Amino acid sequence: MIELKNISKTFGETQAVKNISFSVKKGETLVLLGTSGCGKTTTLKMINRLIEPENGEIFINGENIKTIQEEKLRLGIGYVLQNHGLFPHFTIAQNIAIVPKLLKWDNDKINKRTNELLEKLHLPLQIKEKYPNQLSGGQQQRVGLARALMANPPILLMDEPLGALDPITRNQIRQEFLTLDELLNKTIVMVTHDVEEAFELGDRICLMNEGEILQMGYPNELLTRPKNQLVSNFLEGHKLKLSLKTVSLISLWDFFPNHKSENLESLNAESFTVWSALDILQDKKTIHLNFKGEQKNLDAIGLVSALEKYKQNGTE
């Protein structure tokens, strides 16, 4: 779907991107992860030609993007900017309608689609007549996403979409991203410096450093088979949490104590990782779970002991 071949970009003395190549499959979310200044944003902006590379080529669906007229290219690519990028003197409705106006949609169609997206993104319809600075940071960020999704582009580029938000709002919107139907079939390239965000949202991760790719792979691969010490060091402080987030409850199922739940209402074990189960167990003493017709009760001690057994079994 998107393919970068030997791409480089230099600004004056700074080699921002050094001969990188990667591809993103249709429907996949690829996260560009790395510390500030490693070349993530420059890479992203070369995909919609906001920046032109000096070497290399980029293809979308096999077509070299140099041969596609810039405006036409950008109409097929939604772009969510760092700090939302809304125009301050436009109302929310006007901000959201920018691309549909270029596509010459009639007002009725724009209005219907706007309402549909505001609803899906949990935004009240009254905000349409407001200006960006009358909205909270989280609402502005959601509007930025709505604007990018309006014309339902097959590709979405997102630059630190949650960067300016407090951790709680950030976490909340992150969860919404994971379930939003509008994002399900999109090919997404997202930039972040937040390791947990990358592991939660990315199907694959491209870890960058000083304009180069350190490692590209599935979250689990980076965690369990880091290519070198730099990758390992980058993930070091997050390893425990990330590994708990990648272990699912069903992989521990056989190690859970085998007494039946008396409770008729139980949760599907398939929806949980060890991390999310621990999160619930902070408030509740026991979780009632079901998996393939079996029911079990789980408390924090049972969970930790199952995790130990799982590790001893070498299944990690």
Ligand SMILES: Nc1ncnc2c1ncn2[C@@H]1O[C@H](COP(=O)(O)OP(=O)(O)OP(=O)(O)O)[C@@H](O)[C@H]1O
């Ligand atoms: N227009 C520009 N002119 C000069 N230097 C630039 C320009 N854009 C980026 N750079 C430099 O290129 C390097 C890569 O920048 P880039 O914005 O791609 O990094 P990044 O990984 O996205 O960082 P951040 O997370 O801080 O946005 C940095 O050293 C930056 O200072």
